């Protein structure tokens with residue numbers, strides 16, 4: 001019992017620390033800056049940030065959200081990303097314990113968090129991160145086929161019990177549907193319904209979630225539509241306002257990886 005408490009704290013702290021690095025990636029990657037150099041500095045006064053002012057969440061609280069040298073406000077987004085990362089790592093551990101799948105889940109959740117934040121900032125899902133998620137996904141499926149079950153996170157039965165079939169269907173099905181919708185939408189409205197980034201993000205979820213990527217598409221679209229309509233009503237831009245879709249897909253993916261099989265059973269029960 002105490003043993004698992006120690007592991008849990010360790011996983012959480014690791015998640016916080018990686019969240020801190022995640023903030024660096026979220027800020028620098030879209031700007032084409034190096035991720036390793038220079039060391040953390042305040043974007044306002046360029047002053048270096050000492051290690052004791054860079055402790056995840058705690059430093060932000062102690063400094064009351066302001067830079068120590070110039071008092072420029074540090075957005076609450078920073079500790080929020082750190083905390084979310086810590087909680088997502090904890091979630092992966094709670095789901096899969098100390099198993100190879102935990103690693104797959106941590107990578108998946110962590111990359112989703114970074115992608116969602118970048119999409120919020122820039123309306124883009126950078127290819128290097130999508131590619132990384134895809135490459136690790138392929139490696140995870142290969143490991144499973146070699147007897148070390150890393151991916152998919154949600155094993156299914158029947159024809160989908162093969163990690164390869166599961167990944168291919170999970171990758172292809174939502175891609176075909178979103179591409180179809182994008183084409184129809186573009187003809188009808190003259191603008192994109194789905195961005196190519198969203199299509200690619202769904203595709204690289206395939207190795208992680210298998211056919212459950214269809215549920216991510218469905219749930220993400222519902223969440224996005226509800227929030228989009230609320231946001232458009234409040235915005236002066238109205239329906240012309242752009243709402244990034246990536247954060248909804250990312251949120252839906254985490255929900256599905258936790259509750260997907262239960263949701264599916266519930267839905268199938270409604271049909272029966």
Ligand SMILES: [Zn+2]
Nearest residue numbers: 042045067070
């Ligand atoms: Zn400063």
